[in-house]
Amino acid sequence: MSIIHVVSVSGGKDSAATLLLAIERFGAENVRGIFCDTGNEHEEVYKYLEYLELATGVVIATLRADFTGEIARKRMFIARDQRTRRGADGRKVRWTNKAKRRALAVLHPSGNPFLDLCLWKGRFPSRKAQFCTEELKRNMAVEYQLGLMEQGYTVVSWQGVRRDESQNRRNAKKFERVGGGLYIFRPLVEWSAMDVFAYCASKGVQPNPLYKQGMGRVGCMPCINANKAELKQIALRFPEHPERISQWEWKVLNASKRGGATFIPAENGGKFVQNSLAHAKENDIYAVIEWAQTSRGGKQFSLLTALDDGTACASAYGLCE
Ligand code: SF4
Incomplete structure (x- = not known):
């Protein structure tokens, strides 16, 4: 054989x-x-x-x-969703009509695998x-x-x-x-x-x-696990990429049920704001880059500090550097 x-x-x-x-x-x-x-x-x-x-x-x-098929199925699900039960935190889990309008306006395949994956999931990936x-x-x-x-x-x-x-x-x-x-x-x-x-x-x-x-590793531009130094270099040398990510953030937050999604995940300890949209603005790619420009004595939010080690990619498959 x-x-x-x-x-x-x-x-x-x-x-x-x-x-x-x-x-x-x-x-x-x-x-x-x-x-x-x-x-x-x-x-x-x-x-x-x-x-x-x-x-x-x-x-x-x-x-x-x-992800064309997945996005089409998600559109169908959102348009049909009539659930009224409440989640563990007492908040309604169904899609509101406002959220449906937001999502259905942006939920179309772009042909870009990363963006379409996030539109389908209604969020960006994270380390967890x-x-x-x-x-x-x-x-x-x-x-x-x-x-x-x-x-x-x-x-x-x-x-x-x-x-x-x-x-x-x-x-x-x-x-x-x-x-x-x-x-x-x-x-x-x-x-x-x-x-x-x-x-x-x-x-x-x-x-x-x-x-x-200035890139410590070669992979996504940027990777969700990019460290502080890499983000700083990306913003300096390749500003068109954060600009693209900012546009993606806007689309993905509209595709999410609660209207909040940031490229660098808030679960990494971003500045928490109760309102989802305000939260997304406080932690968007430009806020993270601004933070990346500061020294430890500058604007402090813990976003990324855990990732600031240059060896952060959590993939065990050897597919991401
Ligand atoms: S973990 Fe891999 S696939 Fe995900 S953003 Fe980073 S380089 Fe890209």
């Missing part, structure tokens, strides 16, 4: 090194790259993937989630509910791999995970047999970031230019 080595490529250094290792060991003809496009990427990522394809000779397939990785990356990668298995291939899924990246990855196994002809291989578990840069350099492959522009 033929074996295919599938490497999840994010545009970051670890996945680039993983791709190079797979090619070194098994040859480009037995390796396939996949890139799960969240739609919340920096343009430099797409350019870098083109560069990697040219440098390695491996085609990197782009996978994009589509990191459904972005699951829905935009893991599910897409698994679907692709299952497709290969159904064609009769044994699939080895290569993941660029390092144990020293985060707590969640501290116990990452190097090799796992999932079953049904699917295996997971994490060749970098014992590597350091410096090992990764050095290995790519030894193969003549440049790192993504975003590393030289």
